[in-house]
Amino acid sequence: MRMVDIIYKKRNGNELTEAEIQFFIEGYTKGAIPDYQVSALMMAIYFQGMLPHETALLTKAMVDSGESIDLSAIEGYKVDKHSTGGVGDKVTLIVGPLVASAGVPVAKMSGRGLGHTGGTLDKLESIDGFNIEMTEEQFIDNVNKHKLAVTGQTGNLAPADKKLYALRDVTATVESIPLIAGSIMSKKLASGADSIVLDVKTGSGAFMKTLEDSEALAKEMVNIGKNLGKKTVAIISDMNQPLGFEVGNANEIKEAIAILQGAKVEDLRLLSLEIATHMTVLAGAYSDYDEAYAALERNLENGKAFEVFRQFVIAQGGNIDMIDDLNKLPQAAHHIQVTSDKEGYVTKIDAESIGIAAMYLGAGRATKDDSINHAVGITLNKKIGDIVKKGDVLVTLHADTAKPDDSVRKVKEAYCFKEGSVERPTLIYKVIRD
Incomplete structure (x- = not known):
């Protein structure tokens, strides 16, 4: 079996067999198949997709590439x-x-x-x-x-x-x-x-x-x-x-x-x-x-x-x-209120921008080697559907610096407003079962 044939097959939109999937997963995990060939296959999958049972076979091969945890010693259904x-x-x-x-x-x-x-x-x-x-x-x-x-x-x-x-x-x-x-x-x-x-x-x-x-x-x-x-x-x-x-x-x-x-x-x-x-x-x-x-x-x-x-x-x-006593949990040195320059009903809060603002404070990692500051974070005072007047507090930043300017900027970018009431977003859209 050759990796180039597997790439060719998927590039043309054909289904991969269990043996072909196992071959490339095992070979790549062990270092026998180079990055450039697997990159080509990933791009072919990106454009051509996989059938449901084909994806299941891929998943099984990935599971089988290493250890599986045996939880049989735990009493009950896990x-x-x-x-x-x-x-x-x-x-x-x-x-x-x-x-x-x-x-x-x-x-x-x-x-x-x-x-x-x-x-x-x-x-x-x-x-x-x-x-x-x-x-x-x-x-x-x-x-x-x-x-x-x-x-x-x-x-x-x-x-x-x-x-x-x-x-x-x-x-x-x-x-x-x-x-x-x-x-x-x-x-x-x-x-x-x-x-x-x-x-x-x-x-x-x-x-x-x-x-x-x-x-x-x-x-x-x-x-x-x-x-x-x-x-x-x-x-x-x-x-x-x-x-x-x-x-x-x-x-x-x-x-x-x-x-x-x-x-x-x-x-x-x-x-x-x-x-x-x-x-x-x-x-x-x-x-x-x-x-x-x-x-x-x-x-x-x-x-x-x-x-x-x-x-x-x-x-x-x-x-x-x-x-x-929750006051004994890590506490930030500064608590900075970010107020609104605008007014209206909150129509959008870009969650990603709030997350980035928290990361700037030290609550997350930009790289895997970054350390986490457990004390810092953000408390939202307004959410979608709430009415806001100029000067109202949007969020409170819990920071270890007195002037977390980047976080303030990201928070203000996150909030959007409009006149007239706004419906609160749907929380659960759908439940999908097998």
């Missing part, structure tokens, strides 16, 4: 979740304890953030002493004892994906839906869960900017799960403005705790309940959606989910005093 990313997305911090409060084990492997704000691990490390580096035995033991554990991803999960992603990033092929879907699902499938719930973002702060593209990606990933024997549900949710009111690591810990204590931050609360409901139904904890939703809502109100979060923090070495 359901994982994944978000395609967004600004202010602290949903995992809420959903994990909420699902665990229903007795469903959540064995979560997360990565660090690269971009606007930190990932789940960075946020949790706002808590002094919180340990995200556990042995497999410790990880499994924590899930069995507390129904919840979060750890860093092992370095050898789907190594083919790591190589392919780096290559796609420099060859203008990142946006290929089969390649995005294979990348996400290969890591999720290698992580060992029995089923997967996907939160596919759409809008200005999302990777997929249009609803059409987001739906295509969601369907592709659900089809991969179906083809590879994993029940998969995808929720398409809005990212045309940041989720909740807080952006930044310690800030987002505070807001997640507020939800777990019953706060009514509408968009964040509703999305967390939606994702958790599908996870618990897939796991068989409840017979249907309505029963699950009502039970989980009670667990937010009665403190059960929050107590799971407390025990989870203690089990992973975190300083519980920071959870019981």
Whole structure:
């Protein structure tokens, strides 16, 4: 078998066989096939696409390129979740304890953030002493004892994906839906869960900017799960403005705790309940959606989910005093109010610009070697649909510099106004099942 023949075949729009896909994934992972040939194939896939079962075979080959996590020692049905990313997305911090409060084990492997704000691990490390580096035995033991554990991803999960992603990033092929879907699902499938719930973002702060593209990606990933024997549900949710009111690591810990204590931050609360409901139904904890939703809502109100979060923090070495007194979490030196020069109803908040403003403060990484400042971030005072007068506070910047001019500029660029009332955006557009 020759790589040039595989490139030629896909260039002409033909379907690749399982053997051909395995050949190029295995060869590239081991270094036997050069970057330039795989680059040519990625571009052919970008233009010609892949059939659903073809994408599933690609994903399986990527899973098989490295280790898979064996979670069989964890008692019960394991359901994982994944978000395609967004600004202010602290949903995992809420959903994990909420699902665990229903007795469903959540064995979560997360990565660090690269971009606007930190990932789940960075946020949790706002808590002094919180340990995200556990042995497999410790990880499994924590899930069995507390129904919840979060750890860093092992370095050898789907190594083919790591190589392919780096290559796609420099060859203008990142946006290929089969390649995005294979990348996400290969890591999720290698992580060992029995089923997967996907939160596919759409809008200005999302990777997929249009609803059409987001739906295509969601369907592709659900089809991969179906083809590879994993029940998969995808929720398409809005990212045309940041989720909740807080952006930044310690800030987002505070807001997640507020939800777990019953706060009514509408968009964040509703999305967390939606994702958790599908996870618990897939796991068989409840017979249907309505029963699950009502039970989980009670667990937010009665403190059960929050107590799971407390025990989870203690089990992973975190300083519980920071959870019981949120003022002990990292605090920025300056709190700068950014006021509006315009007036009207907020019609748009460019989530990406808010994310970049947070990154300028130090809440995210421009490169993988950058360090995270857990204390800094942004609190939104106005969201889409709110009325604003000149001089009203749009956001509060939590900064370690007294004059974060770049962040102020990006925030002001993010907000758009118009006369007359504005409808608040749809939060959940569609749920896609296999």
